[in-house]
Amino acid sequence: MADIVFQPTFVHREFVDGPDGDRVRADEPNGFNARFAAIESDLGQLSGVVAQIDAAVDRRGTGPAGHVLTLAPLLQGAGGDLAWTITASGAATASGDDVFYGQMEVALPDNARLTSFRTMGQAGNNVVALGISLSRVKIPGGTPEVLASVGGDTNPFDSSMDVDPTIAVTQTATYRYIIQASFISGGGTTVTLAAFQIAYTSS
Numbered sequence: 001m002a003d004i005v006f007q008p009t010f011v012h013r014e015f016v017d018g019p020d021g022d023r024v025r026a027d028e029p030n031g032f033n034a035r036f037a038a039i040e041s042d043l044g045q046l047s048g049v050v051a052q053i054d055a056a057v058d059r060r061g062t063g064p065a066g067h068v069l070t071l072a073p074l075l076q077g078a079g080g081d082l083a084w085t086i087t088a089s090g091a092a093t094a095s096g097d098d099v100f101y102g103q104m105e106v107a108l109p110d111n112a113r114l115t116s117f118r119t120m121g122q123a124g125n126n127v128v129a130l131g132i133s134l135s136r137v138k139i140p141g142g143t144p145e146v147l148a149s150v151g152g153d154t155n156p157f158d159s160s161m162d163v164d165p166t167i168a169v170t171q172t173a174t175y176r177y178i179i180q181a182s183f184i185s186g187g188g189t190t191v192t193l194a195a196f197q198i199a200y201t202s203s
Helices: 032-062
Strands: 065-071 092-095 099-106 113-123 127-138 145-150 157-162 175-185 190-202
Touching: 065 099, 092 175, 113 127, 113 145, 127 190, 145 157, 175 190
Parallel strands: none
Antiparallel strands: 065 190, 092 190, 099 175, 113 157, 113 190, 127 145, 127 175
């Protein structure tokens, strides 16, 4: 925000008494009309400055704005594990006695403070392991650094985890952000991921 400045224009010049002093007139350069016009101009400028201060106080009083980013789980396969299947509704499913893995890129605003990561879906019986994580990866490459991770083994499930506050501020020039989901099933169990949500604040 630009600096709020008030620069007065009126400068009082003393009247001088006596035979050789000032004659008080209305229309002279130092007359009452010119002086009152300068004062009126300063008061108008001051009114504008007060309005700017009021708006700045109002903005500061509201604090950071909260946002929730909802994402369809458009997971892509990677490595040697089986890929999740994306349904017509945009959900991701995995079923069978095997290991499934998928990941997706997440576009986040720069310099936002991530607060929580949430996953919603359904899981049948015999879930051996189900892990979903939000991570950041240093550019141009590196090991994913987990910001928050959740699981789910109920039908339905709705799991949420706070983001590690020490690494919660996004730095999009330095890091990429990804969601990873891995699932180890037993007994032909099916897991469906309906949506991911990332909550964050921005100034």
